Amino acid sequence: MNRNILLLPGDGIGPEIVSEAEKVLRLLNDSLSLGLTIDHALVGGSAIDEHGVPLPDVTLDKAKASDAILLGAVGGPKWDDLDMAIRPEKGLLGLRSNLELFGNLRPAILYPQLADASTLKPEVVSGLDILIVRELTGGIYFGQPRGVRVLENGDREGYNTYVYNETEIKRIGRVAFEAAQKRGGKLCSVDKANVLEVTVLWREIMDELAKEYPGVELSHMYVDNAAMQLVRAPKQFDVVVTGNMFGDILSDAAAMLTGSIGMLPSASLDERGKGMYEPCHGSAPDIAGQGIANPLATILSVAMMLRYSLAENKAADLIEQAVSDVLDQGFRTADIYSEGTTKVSTVDMGDAVISAL
Amino acid sequence: MNRNILLLPGDGIGPEIVSEAEKVLRLLNDSLSLGLTIDHALVGGSAIDEHGVPLPDVTLDKAKASDAILLGAVGGPKWDDLDMAIRPEKGLLGLRSNLELFGNLRPAILYPQLADASTLKPEVVSGLDILIVRELTGGIYFGQPRGVRVLENGDREGYNTYVYNETEIKRIGRVAFEAAQKRGGKLCSVDKANVLEVTVLWREIMDELAKEYPGVELSHMYVDNAAMQLVRAPKQFDVVVTGNMFGDILSDAAAMLTGSIGMLPSASLDERGKGMYEPCHGSAPDIAGQGIANPLATILSVAMMLRYSLAENKAADLIEQAVSDVLDQGFRTADIYSEGTTKVSTVDMGDAVISAL
Ligand SMILES: CC(C)[C@H](C(=O)O)[C@@H](O)C(=O)O
Ligand SMILES: CC(C)[C@H](C(=O)O)[C@@H](O)C(=O)O
Numbered sequence: 073m074n075r076n077i078l079l080l081p082g083d084g085i086g087p088e089i090v091s092e093a094e095k096v097l098r099l100l101n102d103s104l105s106l107g108l109t110i111d112h113a114l115v116g117g118s119a120i121d122e123h124g125v126p127l128p129d130v131t132l133d134k135a136k137a138s139d140a141i142l143l144g145a146v147g148g149p150k151w152d153d154l155d156m157a158i159r160p161e162k163g164l165l166g167l168r169s170n171l172e173l174f175g176n177l178r179p180a181i182l183y184p185q186l187a188d189a190s191t192l193k194p195e196v197v198s199g200l201d202i203l204i205v206r207e208l209t210g211g212i213y214f215g216q217p218r219g220v221r222v223l224e225n226g227d228r229e230g231y232n233t234y235v236y237n238e239t240e241i242k243r244i245g246r247v248a249f250e251a252a253q254k255r256g257g258k259l260c261s262v263d264k265a266n267v268l269e270v271t272v273l274w275r276e277i278m279d280e281l282a283k284e285y286p287g288v289e290l291s292h293m294y295v296d297n298a299a300m301q302l303v304r305a306p307k308q309f310d311v312v313v314t315g316n317m318f319g320d321i322l323s324d325a326a327a328m329l330t331g332s333i334g335m336l337p338s339a340s341l342d343e344r345g346k347g348m349y350e351p352c353h354g355s356a357p358d359i360a361g362q363g364i365a366n367p368l369a370t371i372l373s374v375a376m377m378l379r380y381s382l383a384e385n386k387a388a389d390l391i392e393q394a395v396s397d398v399l400d401q402g403f404r405t406a407d408i409y410s411e412g413t414t415k416v417s418t419v420d421m422g423d424a425v426i427s428a429l
Numbered sequence: 430m431n432r433n434i435l436l437l438p439g440d441g442i443g444p445e446i447v448s449e450a451e452k453v454l455r456l457l458n459d460s461l462s463l464g465l466t467i468d469h470a471l472v473g474g475s476a477i478d479e480h481g482v483p484l485p486d487v488t489l490d491k492a493k494a495s496d497a498i499l500l501g502a503v504g505g506p507k508w509d510d511l512d513m514a515i516r517p518e519k520g521l522l523g524l525r526s527n528l529e530l531f532g533n534l535r536p537a538i539l540y541p542q543l544a545d546a547s548t549l550k551p552e553v554v555s556g557l558d559i560l561i562v563r564e565l566t567g568g569i570y571f572g573q574p575r576g577v578r579v580l581e582n583g584d585r586e587g588y589n590t591y592v593y594n595e596t597e598i599k600r601i602g603r604v605a606f607e608a609a610q611k612r613g614g615k616l617c618s619v620d621k622a623n624v625l626e627v628t629v630l631w632r633e634i635m636d637e638l639a640k641e642y643p644g645v646e647l648s649h650m651y652v653d654n655a656a657m658q659l660v661r662a663p664k665q666f667d668v669v670v671t672g673n674m675f676g677d678i679l680s681d682a683a684a685m686l687t688g689s690i691g692m693l694p695s696a697s698l699d700e701r702g703k704g705m706y707e708p709c710h711g712s713a714p715d716i717a718g719q720g721i722a723n724p725l726a727t728i729l730s731v732a733m734m735l736r737y738s739l740a741e742n743k744a745a746d747l748i749e750q751a752v753s754d755v756l757d758q759g760f761r762t763a764d765i766y767s768e769g770t771t772k773v774s775t776v777d778m779g780d781a782v783i784s785a786l
Contacts, residue, residue: 147623161623191553191661212591212625219626229594230627234569237586264674266504266518268569269576270587299682300690303660304548317621321678325656333657 075382077110078138080131080167083117083151083160084355085365085418086144092367092422093142093374099426100378100387108382111138115167116146116160116355126163132170140381141167141348142373145355169209173340173348174240175247176208176319177376180306180326180336185399186408189331192303202309202326203255205248206319208340210240213316234270236315241277243343248313249285258310260291262298262318274315295322302326327352334366334407337373339380347381349373363417366405368395371425394428401428432739434467435495437488437524440474440508440517441712442722442775443501449724449779450499450731456783457735457744465739468495472524473503473517473712483520489527497738498524498705499730502712526566530697530705531597532604533565533676534733537663537683537693542756543765546688549660559666559683560612562605563676565697567597570673591627593672598634600700605670606642615667617648619655619675631672652679659683684709691723691764694730696737704738706730720774723762725752728782751785758785 079094081087094110101108113131120126126146135141146160156162167173182190182200190197215233223229245261252259261278263271275292282290293301295318301308302325314322327333336352351369359365372395379388403424404413416424436451438444451467458465470488477483483503492498503517513519524530539547539557547554572590580586602618609616618635620628632649639647650658652675658665659682671679684690693709708726716722729752736745760781761770773781 156623156626156629159623165624191550192548193550196548215588220630223594227594227596228630229592230625230630231572231590231592232625232627233588233590235586235588237580237584239584264677266513266516267522268587268589269513270589272513273577273585273587296677296681299656299678300685303682303685304688318678320621320653321656321675324653325660325682328657328660331661 074107074109075139076137077108078134078141079110079112080115080141080143081112081118082115082144082146082355083148084145084357084360086146086355088360088363088365088418089351089367089370090142090144092418093370095422096371096391096425096429097374099429100390104384104387106382106384106387115143115163117148117151119163120151120154120158120160125158126160127166132166135167135171139346140377142370142377143348143350144370145351145353147355148357148360165213167348168340169214171346171348172209172342174207174209174244175341176206177251177339177341178204178206178323178327178336178352180204180323180330182330183332183335183399186330186332186335188410189408190329191331192329197306197329200306200330202306203251203311204319204323204326205244205251205311205313206323207240207244207315210236211316234268234317236270236274238273238277241274242281245278245281245313247341248311249281249288252288252311253285256310257287258289258291260293260298260309260312262293262295262312262314262322264295265292266294271315278313298322299325302329323352332408334369334405335372336369337376339373339376341380345381347377349377363419364406365418366407367418367422371395371422390429391425394425397428398424431464431466432496433494434465435491435498436467436469437472437498437500438469438475439472439501439503439712440505441502441714441717443503443712445717445720445722445775446708446724446727447499447501449775450727452779453728453748453782453786454731456786457747461741461744463739463741463744472500472520474505474508476520477508477511477515477517482515483517484523489523492524492528496703497734499727499734500705500707501727502708502710504712505714505717522570524705525697526571528703528705529566529699531564531566531601532698533563534608534696534698535561535563535680535684535693535709537561537680537687539687540689540692540756543687543689543692545767546765547686548688549686554663554686557663557687559663560608560668561676561680561683562601562608562668562670563680564597564601564672567593568673591625591674593627593631595630595634598631599638601670602635602638604698605668606638606645609645609668610642613667614644615646615648617650617655617666617669619650619652619669619671619679621652622649623651628672635670655679656682659686680709689765690726691762692725692729694726694733696733698737702738704734706734720776721763722775723764724775724779728752728779747786748782751782754785755781
């Protein structure tokens with residue numbers, strides 16, 4: 073069985089970390105005969121520089137033809153003054169929406185070896201293992217109408233539309249209920265149903281779905297309270313499901329609870345399980361090109377890819393075990409370094425994972 | 430000079446905590462001859478029970494005629510199944526919007542006496558003193574159109590509108606720049622300008638305003654990053670300004686960093702400095718009527734009222750000093766209790782403040 077994998081290194085530290093992940097992927101492809109064909113393309117700022125647009129047709133065509141995609145990160149100050157329509161982020165948003173990658177899975181896991189890295193007290197976060205399920209192709213990110221207009225009195229006015237229909241809510245709801253079923257059986261749906269009508273509908277649909285998943289205990293929480301509870305007692309959560317904008321905010325807060333966002337992978341899936349995989353962190357332009365970025369989130373994204381899109385659980389397990397091994401061996405990139413451990417470069421960390429494999 | 434103060438106890442623990450704050454206010458009114466006339470009215474669930482609506486005309490009329498308002502909290506499970514249009518929250522939102530209380534000041538301060546209460550490590554939060562300035566009468570909370578409609582295919586669709594015009598942005602911007610001028614001189618404006626057009630306008634206006642406040646250093650941050658930075662390194666912030674929805678989320682997260690949300694007051698001001706003052710915490714229906722709620726946030730809200738709306742700085746200072754004194758004396762309500770301190774009831778805590786005064 074031949075499968076096509078597309079690598080999109082992107083901007084900033086993207087190329088450095090994707091290249092380490094590629095080493096890992098190629099090793100497993102050869103040793104386990106996975107039958108993967110690996111290709112590359114440009115997206116984001118690097119695509120703007122080369123083609124004038126953040127998502128060139130050739131990239132989108134390759135993405136559509138692939139079975140899974142690995143993305144580094146996009147964006148950087150170089151492109152910050154561009155009009156929003158042609159900024160690097162539009163490349164990412166364009167991929168999500170064109171490929172209908174509506175189901176975004178963002179785990180926030182505290183690695184026992186890195187417990188000290190958290191800014192929270194150990195007893196509050198030890199053993200933390202949350203999964204945030206974020207809707208990724210709808211909501212206010214894509215709602216119409218949107219723009220800036222001039223009012224009769226000459227004032228400018230900016231506007232966006234927060235919109236969800238029941239089909240969109242149901243399909244992300246199912247992803248979340250199924251994830252909760254496989255995990256701890258608890259699902260918390262986050263909304264602002266005391267103020268926003270769109271989330272009143274969200275809550276109703278989640279309640280309807282709950283009847284189909286009797287093994288899952290559904291609760292509801294307002295988004296302001298959820299932001300508080302993540303700081304107060306994050307271990308109360310198992311799976312959290314929410315819309316695009318709230319998910320953007322809460323998943324970043326949840327990731328930061330672990331103190332090691334350089335360790336966290338993510339998956340964005342379509343209806344059939346095809347997916348784009350990327351680290352939770354950004355393109356970190358300030359440290360790009362220095363060879364110090366942490367490649368582990370990207371390497372763990374490869375593990376997610378193998379598990380969710382390629383049904384290669386064994387290969388995925390091997391990667392996760394290897395990452396745990398290199399942490400046990402004391403190897404740390406600068407972002408997770410602490411006294412008594414061995415500080416290594418991006419490439420060294422990639423090599424350490426290869427050795428562990 | 431006679432001034433009218435309206436007390437709105439509201440629901441849940443609201444009546445208990447407002448009654449302690451009233452004791453403090455009356456004491457200072459008498460001893461310092463402040464010339465305050467104190468009246469009461471119903472809002473939220475208690476108004477629904479009595480009048481069928483969360484914001485009766487008599488309450489709104491009294492609110493309009495007053496120089497400052499002290500609110501306890503609104504809402505509770507008893508009214509959760511009501512239609513959104515007549516829920517307790519609508520009373521609060523109606524007051525904010527009818528009185529044009531657009532400028533919401535939410536301090537997040539860590540009291541040295543309560544440093545242990547935070548879930549964050551002491552070095553991350555010690556000395557924390559952030560002011561979140563939240564726009565309170567616009568944005569997606571009030572944007573039109575809004576609702577739930579049925580699409581041609583029979584699907585329901587929910588929608589809300591996130592909208593700001595430049596006048597609204599400018600006036601909240603000025604509140605924030607002026608606050609930053611009086612404090613540490615640093616203002617961080619939070620938006621999602623890489624995705625939402627309405628916040629592109631927001632960012633532009635903040636940049637324009639910055640020219641008028643050369644003493645203030647303005648920075649911009651995306652809301653997802655802000656949620657992360659609040660967890661990672663909250664002391665980097667001095668004043669934060671943002672819209673209604675992002676402000677709701679971030680101010681709750683920031684408050685929780687202190688671990689003692691029962692200590693945090695807030696102010697909501699109109700163009701002329703008239704204001705409504707309330708604790709940052711909610712109506713806590715689970716502990717209502719037990720006499721264990723913490724009245725200090727409400728008592729500190731009285732201090733804010735005296736300072737911002739009544740120009741009685743001396744009286745405000747006295748209250749803040751008295752609160753600090755009772756903490757030094759070791760008095761704690763259940764929410765901030767720790768070993769070695771003295772656990773007291775709501776009324777005892779109010780009495781302790783009175784004695785300290
Ligand atoms: C880069 C940006 C458009 C993106 C988002 O807001 O979705 C990022 O923050 C993310 O969470 O993947
Ligand atoms: C009760 C609710 C409508 C309110 C809000 O969302 O503004 C509350 O959360 C607050 O922050 O004051």
